[in-house]
Amino acid sequence: DADVTQTPRNRITKTGKRIMLECSQTKGHDRMYWYRQDPGLGLQLIYYSFDVKDINKGEISDGYSVSRQAQAKFSLSLESAIPNQTALYFCATSDPRNRELFFGEGSRLTVL
Amino acid sequence: GQQVMQIPQYQHVQEGEDFTTYCNSSTTLSNIQWYKQRPGGHPVFLIQLVKSGEVKKQKRLTFQFGEAKKNSSLHITATQTTDVGTYFCAGGKYNFNKFYFGSGTKLNVKP
Numbered sequence A: 001d002a003d004v005t006q007t008p009r010n011r012i013t014k015t016g017k018r019i020m021l022e023c024s025q026t027k028g029h030d031r032m033y034w035y036r037q038d039p040g041l042g043l044q045l046i047y048y049s050f051d052v053k054d055i056n057k058g059e060i061s062d063g064y065s066v067s068r069q070a071q072a073k074f075s076l077s078l079e080s081a082i083p084n085q086t087a088l089y090f091c092a093t094s095d096p097r098n099r100e101l102f103f104g105e106g107s108r109l110t111v112l
Numbered sequence B: 001g002q003q004v005m006q007i008p009q010y011q012h013v014q015e016g017e018d019f020t021t022y023c024n025s026s027t028t029l030s031n032i033q034w035y036k037q038r039p040g041g042h043p044v045f046l047i048q049l050v051k052s053g054e055v056k057k058q059k060r061l062t063f064q065f066g067e068a069k070k071n072s073s074l075h076i077t078a079t080q081t082t083d084v085g086t087y088f089c090a091g092g093k094y095n096f097n098k099f100y101f102g103s104g105t106k107l108n109v110k111p
Helices: none
Strands: A004-007 A010-013 A019-025 A031-038 A042-051 A054-057 A065-070 A073-078 A087-094 A101-103 A107-111 B004-007 B010-014 B019-025 B031-037 B044-049 B055-058 B061-065 B071-076 B085-093 B098-101 B105-110
Touching (some): A042 A065, B019 B105, B044 B061
Antiparallel strands (some): A004 A019, A087 A101, B004 B019, B031 B044, B085 B098
16 A cells, blocks of 8 residues: 555536545654646645644645644645646655655546 | 746657666755656655765666755666656755656657
8 A cells, every 4th residue: 555645636627616634644754745736847836734734835735725724634625626736646755854755646637 | 927847848768778767956956856656656755865965776776966955867877668658856845844846758669
């Protein structure tokens, strides 16, 4: 089983709909991240959380919100999806001792 | 704007040729990490460099961190088809708490 699990893996939705992407991890890490990947732009940080009570904005947080429901769960929401939010979204965790990022398999979102 | 610049965007090589990708930051980095993403996959950690001028090797891969801690490179000797994928650098700032990814270099290896 994957250490970092994302659901759904693929989602097609319409403009204006609310979407939630969920992430759960079994690595026991406190630090969790949401990244967005667009072709030619690498990975851009949306939000990150260093523990259950800690939420921080990343480079591109506008139009997104997050919830850290437990140490193991970190969800990303698009309150009103728009077409330019079509992208591949990755959740990641890290161990503060070595700072290596462990990525989930990704959630591909298409907004029509 | 892009915090960490990475070049080239694409590289096509014949199997057996060498490959290098470069990352540059306008500000000093606390550390740099390198990741590989296979087609259709997710980024997988390769290595982390922390010290000024550090050089690390993993078989055919050589990683360098510049003396000023503003640039880094990944060099692959004698590429193989298994090296195909996109290589990303990620520069750490603010006492390692935030990582800024480069745009990636997509490597294609022709057999």
